[in-house]
Amino acid sequence: MTRKALPGPGSGRAFLALALAGLILLMAGVPGPAAAQDEPVDPAYVQAVQALAEGGFRDKAEAIETLVELGDPRAGRVLAAMFDRRLFVREDAGEDAPALVIGETDAGDQVVIRDAITLEPLGVVHEDTLEAVGINNRLRRTLQEAIGTLQLRDPDPATRIAAAEALAGDRSDENAALLRDVLEAEEDPDVRDAITFALAQIDLGSDDRERRLAAIETLGGSFEPAVRGMLARVVRQNADGSYVEPDEEIRLAAEAALRQTERNLALVEFALNIFQGISLGSVLLLAAMGLAITFGVMGVINMAHGEMLMLGAYTTFVIQEIFRSVAPGLFDAYILVAIPAAFLVAGLVGVALEQGVIRFLYGRPLETLLATWGISLVLQQVVRLIFGAPNREVANPDWMQGGFELLGGAVITYNRLYIIIFALVVLALVALVLRYSRFGLQMRAVTQNRPMAACMGIRSGRVDALTFGLGSGIAGVGGVALSQIGNVSPNLGQSYIVDSFMVVVFGGVGSLWGVLVAAMSLGIINKFLEPYAGAMLGKIIVLVVIILFIQRRPRGLFALKGRAAEA
Amino acid sequence: MGPITSRLATMMTPKGWAALAAALLVFAVVLPVLNLAVPPGSPFHLPDFAVSLIGKYLCFAMLALALDLIWGFAGALSLGHGAFFALGGYCMGMYLMRQIGERGVYGHPTLPDFMVFLDWDELPWYWYGFDNFGFAMLMVMLVPGLLALIFGWLAFRSRISGVYFSIITQAMTFALMLAFFRNEMGFGGNNGLTDFKDILGFTIQSQQTRVGLMIASAVALALALLVCLFVVTSKLGRVLVAVRDAENRVRFLGYSVTHAKLLVFVLSAVLAGIAGALYVPQVGIINPGEFSPANSIEVAVWVAVGGRGTLLGPILGAVSVNAAESYFTGFAPDLWLFVLGGLFITVTLFLPQGILGLLRGLRDRLRGTARTPVAETAGHA
Numbered sequence: 022m023t024r025k026a027l028p029g030p031g032s033g034r035a036f037l038a039l040a041l042a043g044l045i046l047l048m049a050g051v052p053g054p055a056a057a058q059d060e061p062v063d064p065a066y067v068q069a070v071q072a073l074a075e076g077g078f079r080d081k082a083e084a085i086e087t088l089v090e091l092g093d094p095r096a097g098r099v100l101a102a103m104f105d106r107r108l109f110v111r112e113d114a115g116e117d118a119p120a121l122v123i124g125e126t127d128a129g130d131q132v133v134i135r136d137a138i139t140l141e142p143l144g145v146v147h148e149d150t151l152e153a154v155g156i157n158n159r160l161r162r163t164l165q166e167a168i169g170t171l172q173l174r175d176p177d178p179a180t181r182i183a184a185a186e187a188l189a190g191d192r193s194d195e196n197a198a199l200l201r202d203v204l205e206a207e208e209d210p211d212v213r214d215a216i217t218f219a220l221a222q223i224d225l226g227s228d229d230r231e232r233r234l235a236a237i238e239t240l241g242g243s244f245e246p247a248v249r250g251m252l253a254r255v256v257r258q259n260a261d262g263s264y265v266e267p268d269e270e271i272r273l274a275a276e277a278a279l280r281q282t283e284r285n286l287a288l289v290e291f292a293l294n295i296f297q298g299i300s301l302g303s304v305l306l307l308a309a310m311g312l313a314i315t316f317g318v319m320g321v322i323n324m325a326h327g328e329m330l331m332l333g334a335y336t337t338f339v340i341q342e343i344f345r346s347v348a349p350g351l352f353d354a355y356i357l358v359a360i361p362a363a364f365l366v367a368g369l370v371g372v373a374l375e376q377g378v379i380r381f382l383y384g385r386p387l388e389t390l391l392a393t394w395g396i397s398l399v400l401q402q403v404v405r406l407i408f409g410a411p412n413r414e415v416a417n418p419d420w421m422q423g424g425f426e427l428l429g430g431a432v433i434t435y436n437r438l439y440i441i442i443f444a445l446v447v448l449a450l451v452a453l454v455l456r457y458s459r460f461g462l463q464m465r466a467v468t469q470n471r472p473m474a475a476c477m478g479i480r481s482g483r484v485d486a487l488t489f490g491l492g493s494g495i496a497g498v499g500g501v502a503l504s505q506i507g508n509v510s511p512n513l514g515q516s517y518i519v520d521s522f523m524v525v526v527f528g529g530v531g532s533l534w535g536v537l538v539a540a541m542s543l544g545i546i547n548k549f550l551e552p553y554a555g556a557m558l559g560k561i562i563v564l565v566v567i568i569l570f571i572q573r574r575p576r577g578l579f580a581l582k583g584r585a586a587e588a
Numbered sequence: 589m590g591p592i593t594s595r596l597a598t599m600m601t602p603k604g605w606a607a608l609a610a611a612l613l614v615f616a617v618v619l620p621v622l623n624l625a626v627p628p629g630s631p632f633h634l635p636d637f638a639v640s641l642i643g644k645y646l647c648f649a650m651l652a653l654a655l656d657l658i659w660g661f662a663g664a665l666s667l668g669h670g671a672f673f674a675l676g677g678y679c680m681g682m683y684l685m686r687q688i689g690e691r692g693v694y695g696h697p698t699l700p701d702f703m704v705f706l707d708w709d710e711l712p713w714y715w716y717g718f719d720n721f722g723f724a725m726l727m728v729m730l731v732p733g734l735l736a737l738i739f740g741w742l743a744f745r746s747r748i749s750g751v752y753f754s755i756i757t758q759a760m761t762f763a764l765m766l767a768f769f770r771n772e773m774g775f776g777g778n779n780g781l782t783d784f785k786d787i788l789g790f791t792i793q794s795q796q797t798r799v800g801l802m803i804a805s806a807v808a809l810a811l812a813l814l815v816c817l818f819v820v821t822s823k824l825g826r827v828l829v830a831v832r833d834a835e836n837r838v839r840f841l842g843y844s845v846t847h848a849k850l851l852v853f854v855l856s857a858v859l860a861g862i863a864g865a866l867y868v869p870q871v872g873i874i875n876p877g878e879f880s881p882a883n884s885i886e887v888a889v890w891v892a893v894g895g896r897g898t899l900l901g902p903i904l905g906a907v908s909v910n911a912a913e914s915y916f917t918g919f920a921p922d923l924w925l926f927v928l929g930g931l932f933i934t935v936t937l938f939l940p941q942g943i944l945g946l947l948r949g950l951r952d953r954l955r956g957t958a959r960t961p962v963a964e965t966a967g968h969a
Contacts, residue, residue: 322751324885381937386751387665388936391892394885395932402925519762519881522755557766564763568739568756571748 189219241278302544307499327514333500371493660896663832668757676861736857765879780875895942
């Protein structure tokens with residue numbers, strides 16, 4: 022909002038009335054005119070509405086007051102229309118047709134109208150058949166108060182809060198009096214806060230020193246840009262260095278209040294950075310968890326790991342398309358099918374990879390690296406030939422769309438929130454499988470001492486294949502998550518491979534907790550560097566830091582101890 | 589025989605020297621004559637495009653040779669050699685940019701076009717001196733060499749080896765790629781450096797210059813080969829092979845593994861930088877894409893295909909893989925990645941010694957003797 026220092030009464034009123042009118046239209050949209058119509062119409066209300074168009078301005082003012090006393094919520098809409106000169110008398114009205122209507126939208130010279138009493142739509146008429154109910158300035162003021170009062174007494178707390186906020190935009194004594202009046206009777210704490218806040222904004226512009234000081238104290242820490250602008254004006258300096266505000270105490274109080282606001286804003290930004298960092302970290306976690314298993318447990322460098330993510334994302338795409346064409350009604354549930362499907366697809370490809378190529382290369386990690394890189398090229402090209410090179414879009418299910426707003430305009434989107442939860446759930450499941458299942462036990466045994474495990478009757482070759490399948494399957498599940506926050510393309514995996522390796526190297530090979538800590542800290546560090554250094558430089562700094570970090574701890578944060586560490 | 593000649597004799601057999609001289613004769617004399625002196629109608633004429641193609645392959649061969657020195661002989665697979673190549677290329681590109689002078693689109697006497705476009709007023713300090721060819725050539729060797737020195741010192745000092753070294757070098761080239769994509773770096777951002785006009789006063793587009801560059805590449809490759817040969821036949825070379833096969837034992841014997849690896853890593857980076865510097869004027873552009881990790885890893889497959897741990901192998905591998913790429917992108921570009929991917933897999937699974945190992949095996953079988961090849965499998969982390 023870029024309003025000038027102190028708006029004249031006229032412009033402020035017009036703004037207020039428009040805000041209120043808009044609000045009323047919104048509110049009316051919620052219960053709808055049809056709902057209003059079902060209620061029995063109070064004859065006194067009908068009479069008062071009809072009186073709006075009859076007699077002189079004095080009679081109209083009386084009718085307005087009657088409407089306020091009756092307190093029917095529909096009156097707000099009628100009065101707002103009257104304020105806007107959109108309350109019309111129909112000149113061509115017959116005996117039965119309602120004479121008083123509200124005009125809504127213009128389409129050229131055609132006007133969409135509604136009955137002013139029942140609020141029932143009446144279709145479209147030519148504007149020449151309508152005559153607006155006349156009002157004057159005095160009536161305008163009465164109307165405005167009436168609308169404000171009606172809104173402030175509305176049964177819906179949200180409407181009352183919105184009305185209080187709208188009234189704060191126009192700092193007149195009448196509004197202040199009205200707000201004070203309402204405040205006494207108000208019981209809802211949220212609405213009380215809103216009214217107190219609105220009053221403080223009005224008081225800040227008053228001449229009473231005590232009221233202003235109290236107002237500044239109330240306003241301190243607010244995120245509203247308009248409020249911050251008001252406070253900033255109090256502490257502003259003139260060109261010659263003198264202060265606009267002569268009273269030093271008020272000025273200091275305002276400065277303190279502004280500082281409070283800045284602190285709060287910094288806090289919100291901090292919280293948002295943490296959230297985004299954790300969100301990025303959870304994506305890295307999903308990408309790196311499978312790698313931690315294949316690289317950490319088996320010592321296999323799988324350069325095709327990124328392609329497992331890609332396969333998972335494309336599986337999601339295919340499942341989505343199937344749901345869209347076969348069962349559009351169940352579309353929101355496609356993701357529940359996509360998760361196991363992606364796990365299976367990527368897991369099976371992983372097992373095939375292990376059986377077909379990798380098992381011949383055990384003990385030769387550099388060769389494994391090159392061979393899996395070749396596999397990644399082939400997989401990318403296969404997908405490119407099947408699905409085409411351009412990006413494919415995967416739609417979020419309804420329940421993952423949108424977000425909620427934190428204080429100060431920071432938005433937390435649901436898809437990111439769900440991915441964080443999802444990543445943690447997957448991590449917990451993997452940890453449980455490794456810790457408590459028979460397969461997990463065998464896997465750990467093979468990791469720690471392969472010959473001994475084999476002697477105990479564990480089929481280490483089979484365990485290897487399954488381990489690789491598990492790691493790849495987890496990557497596939499990660500691909501489902503990736504498809505929800507971006508487009509799906511054949512090189513999707515490439516953009517994550519270096520980052521995932523960094524996470525695993527940073528966290529310590531073979532340690533799930535290391536991966537969690539590393540992914541989250543890398544995500545958060547990245548997000549905190551971004552505002553100062555830009556996204557790219559931030560990434561470069563992180564890479565350099567990791568390279569330096571490995572100097573100190575070549576085996577990562579959570580290094581494996583014992584014989585496995587020498588592998 | 590003086591000490592130098594006897595040293596040269598230990599490097600290669602007389603037959604080897606003769607082969608090298610013959611190869612040099614072909615690339616530096618015969619091919620240029622076939623291109624410039626033989627009329628285009630003649631069946632012996634070498635087409636112009638082939639000259640630039642051969643020049644490019646020679647640069648790639650030199651890069652592969654450089655990687656083989658550190659991977660095949662010292663056992664450290666660097667996945668960041670593309671970065672040294674690109675840095676050398678950028679140094680050359682900066683020299684070529686400064687040569688454009690007022691002939692740029694904006695006609696600024698000193699600033700390259702992209703700086704004028706970015707509203708810069710003066711040349712950044714690190715662009716000073718690049719109008720001088722000698723200085724630029726010094727930088728071509730110094731910049732990659734210094735980076736390798738610092739990076740290698742950090743890595744080898746803390747005994748980062750095997751796959752960790754590979755991943756870290758990959759991260760290095762990835763970070764450099766991101767850095768060079770930034771316009772603020774002053775290297776032309778996304779577009780890189782291009783629109784070169786001339787080199788040492790010769791028009792870069794002219795066929796004579798192109799032939800000259802091809803000859804320069806051939807000579808540089810021959811010199812690089814001799815340098816590598818000198819290193820691997822020296823005592824250092826034996827230490828390197830020992831490091832590759834049993835690093836800890838070499839350390840316990842009292843050799844400084846760190847210094848040996850560092851020396852050869854820096855040398856290898858310098859060779860890669862020179863290869864990049866020769867490559868840029870022949871293709872006419874250098875951009876951050878050269879830093880991409882995929883490029884570096886592809887160099888590894890050239891070496892693997894040719895046969896690592898030999899000096900001829902990487903040259904053979906680079907030329908054959910790139911020739912195959914040119915061939916496939918010509919008639920079935922979609923298939924090329926399958927072929928390349930397949931190469932990675934088959935070479936590692938079935939041809940651990942590369943083409944050269946295969947040939948050697950065939951020769952031994954024909955002779956009826958089964959010798960162990962010089963290069964043991966270097967697959968030891």
